[in-house]
Amino acid sequence: MRLKTAQLWGLVAGLAIVQGLVHEAVVFPLWKKNYAVRTDLGNGGLSPDQLLLAFAGFRELIAGILWVRADSFFDDGNFDAILPIIRLVTILDPHQIDVYSTGMWHIAYNFTDEGSRSDRRYVPSAVALGIEGANNNPNTYELFYETGWLYFHKIEDDYPEAVKWFEEAMKRPDVITARRNILNAAYQHNGQIDKAADYLYNLLQESEKRVKSGRDFMASTNRDTIENNYDNLLVRMAQRGYFAKKGGYYQDWDYDTKPPFDVGFSAEVSVVEPKVIRVEGTWNVLPVGTRIRIVLRDENFPHAVPAGMQWYQGPAINLDPPKDETFMQEQLFVKNQRFDRKIDMSRDPLMYPFAQDKYIVEFYYNPRQAPAYIQDKFGWSGEGMTDRNFLNNDVRPGMNVIYTTMEFTRDQLLRQGAWENKVPVVRTKNYVGFGARQLQDQVFKVPGIEPEPDKK
Amino acid sequence: MGVILAIAKTTLGEAVRRRVLLVILLVGVLFLAIAPALEALSPRQELTVLRALTLGIIQLTSAVIAVVLTVYLIPNEIERRTIYTILSKPVRRWQFLIGKYLGAVGALGLMMLLMTTIMLLVFLIMRKVEGTAEIASLAKVPFAFFIQMSLLAAVSVFFSTFASPIVNFFLSGGVYLVGTVFDSFFDVLSKNSQLNPAVKGMASIVHVIVPNFQSFNVQNPAINQLQFIQSEGMFYLGLGVYAFTYISILLIAGIVVFEYREV
Incomplete structure (x- = not known):
């Protein structure tokens, strides 16, 4: 029996080596690659029982239970409570794509002040969440698309990033056909007009093939949409002088973008009550559709760039923005060549703490964000737009934008100290006020419907 | 072989009749049956949540059944002195142990099969799965859980050769926790270049030894x-080989310990 026992122990030792080899060489590497989820649970804020279950391999179960709970918070409108749950669910199960996309949308869009202005301090966290989600789910287009959409639609001012993420999304085979059209728009917003045209052309070829194959019911509708977009783009490229510029004969002919139109921007900001500003100004463009961005921020706001901020600030997802930083961004809609907007920041002290001494107000207009009928005059990069005072091609290299700044102090914005009984007013040097300006019809010359000039 | 199968069959019959196991199973089955109702609470992600919940219920219930089923296997026979009757017949101790284990795993398999069938039926009725590929993808998971629970049962059977049921319950539960919680942790430690080589070595050993x-x-x-x-095929093959090898180790070690135990 002794010999037999020794043999058995020897067998145990041999099998122990075999299991170790099989596990380390085959099972564990493949499991990590295919099935593992993140293990950095230490700072997730789970309760002890949740933590125990999470560690014990029931992560997906807990993630599901938490998400059910989050949904009840959505229904109650308790948006603050949802944030930590979203984070926990994505930590527990980083393959829950819908939680990532819902979380990004929620973080970027749903935290607003009384005037429905988003708290932009959250946007970098939404971007970081999208990038994390995309990296954790590289086999599907969804989070690449969602991240691109965040740059395209919410941020609106970092189109190279939008293009980058949309391009990544389009590389994935599961991308929905109708969603592929968005990359064309992103290329145009990014000033890559040739690329937009090439892309649409390729989409059109593919859609023709789908129509011929007869397998896809929606194929012909999609083909018609792409064809329409492609036609429009080619016409715009011609009328806005894009081809002429490339061919070197832009100066020889009339195009919609010529001569540059003076937008005549002027503005006045007055602090009518503590933390309440009134913004008035002029803008020569008659058609409705202009949105001029106004930003009010701490003078030394971290990661600030002109009229915005660096929207990607690293992989950290901070769901509790610093309570001493102020950043307000709003769009001023122009009607009848003027804008007049009261912005009340007094009701949201957490969003607008006004804890610093100096503040910057920035005005910014970028034709890349303009609707097509305004771009038809201004061009994709503002070549058809000018302004005597505020035309700027430094803050966004490669394009003409309107940009100017004003400075305020904390005392002025809070109407305290020397400003308690005085209304602080800061205006651009050319500001003339509404009374001095007469509204008049303006006629834009459209070369395409006029007789061609007798040139070569 | 006939002896082993006879013991396994008897053990399976006993297990199926045990009320505590049936209660646990019933709770699990009830949860599975009502799980689809939870989708009303989660209109977003409902399918993901539903799958996570049902598979979690199967895993959790199976783990409890595996441990509760096996911690009493040997001690009960000794306590009730029925082991004397069995061992007085031409039955070797190793045959007894393996028969007991196989019976327990058989019972576990039946219970898990029942839960899996209910889950798939509920999903099919609710039209939450479509096509054989999706059903197969879902059914693969309980199969992997079954192998996992068979390994857990082997751990528990090994401990039952020398420990009381209560001690065994915590020992098996502890090994299960360590094997699920800390394995990745030990793997990370063993690959950390800044750690002391001795600590790294220990972490590697634990990572390899613990199931x-x-x-x-x-x-x-x-x-x-x-x-x-x-x-995927390679993974499942490796997983099967790994589980079979580890279960063999535990059963052989259990046989050796049980051979020397006075009953």
């Missing part, structure tokens, strides 16, 4: 679709 229950948690791709699985 890795975590590797059987394959539910994520079934819960979240659109994941690309590489070398």
